[in-house]
Amino acid sequence: MAETEEPAGPPATLIDPIEMSKLDSKFREEIHSMPNAEELSACFACSTCTAACPIANIWEYKPHQLIRMILLGMRDEVLSSNEIWLCLTCFQCQERCPQKVRVTDIFFDCKNLAAKEGKVPPNIVGLGKELLEKGQLYTVTADWEREDMGLEPDVPGLAVDPVKDILKETQTGKLVDGGE
């Protein structure tokens, strides 16, 4: 586990009652139909995912709680949460789930849904913009270093336009344009 400060406040087991009228009963099906979410409802809330997560101690909603929130239909809370964006994508939760719930993959699904609603941290939108405009996240600036190593100054075979063309037509294009 990462060394982190203990969060203030009551333990996570003492949570406020859930407002039943605000639940979105279709949310679980919405996620269930997304990539790699077939096993979503197999979750029996054992919280092994939370035990495996190196940063769950700083999350207000723990990984097993987020899965439970999806099953209950707490759509706004899940899609507006910081946690889905803080996920390290280290796959430790997913790897250890005894029910084969693809927890990390499901958080990717949540992020995709949040992105459709424009709920994306600005720096991540910035990376999308980078991909859209340059076709890559890193561009060679120190080509002399490549030459020092006996490499071509430009990356052989690099073609950025096809990547840009693809992303213009998909969610990246909408997200970046919508954000301007």
Added chain:
Amino acid sequence: MPVYNLYMGCSVPANYPNYEAAMIKVAEVYDIQLEYMEGVACCGSPNLRAIDYLGWLTVNARTLAIAEKNGHDIVTPCNGCFGSLKDVYHFLKHDADYKKQVNATLKKEGLEFKGTITPRHFVEILYTDIGIEELKKKITKPLDGVGIAIHYGCHLLRPVDVTEFRPEYLNELIEVTGASVVEYPLWKQCCGATVLPVDENLGIRLARDKLKSMKESGAEFVTVVCPACGNQLDLQQLGLKESYGEEYGLPVLLYPQILGLALGMDEDEIGLGMNRVPADPIIDHLTG
């Protein structure tokens, strides 16, 4: 002589020409033919996967489809690219609907993803296609007595049903150089690279925990097989010195640099001067 499509992605060529060059030199020693792929760029990373699943699938399916044309497997030195390509390959093999959608876009370029070649990490081809016994035959300067902590990197190891990579592969790749593998408690933990754009301090703290765990377990050197992990464990050591006053002094070498040393290459050939934490101790050890 095995032939592979070399997919560099964006980070290694821009930030780690020493990794790229050391990989190519090591490949030459073992008659591995790496051919730079034509017409490709970035894999998009988990960030693209987070905001645009279809775009991420399409970009990576396109790379796979280009490789399918000449029939050689793709090899990459980057865990991020490996994770993207492997995950997309695995997913599209099992999802006919998305495959159809992706191929409709690729058709405009006369491409089609069929799933006939496999994306692979450079260290995995060393282990599987060349093999430990063959690797051993060319070792001329064994790194005897050197304790190395391995940072595998999340996207090399997990999810294992997708990556099909076992940590033992890299352990054996280290041991064949004569070095010993230093076990440390946080060996599975993330380097923190992915979270940097959202919470930089958290990313730095994860790198710090990792370095501490390695140091306390007696590691003298660290090896990584990913540019993002490299940044976190090598470059961040300079930042940790500044912000926490902590000095770890752990040289971080890309795996081909380690193997290169054991093959008798000199420090310039493998670009050791570009590593941020000075690698002098390892040179002193080998020449001493």
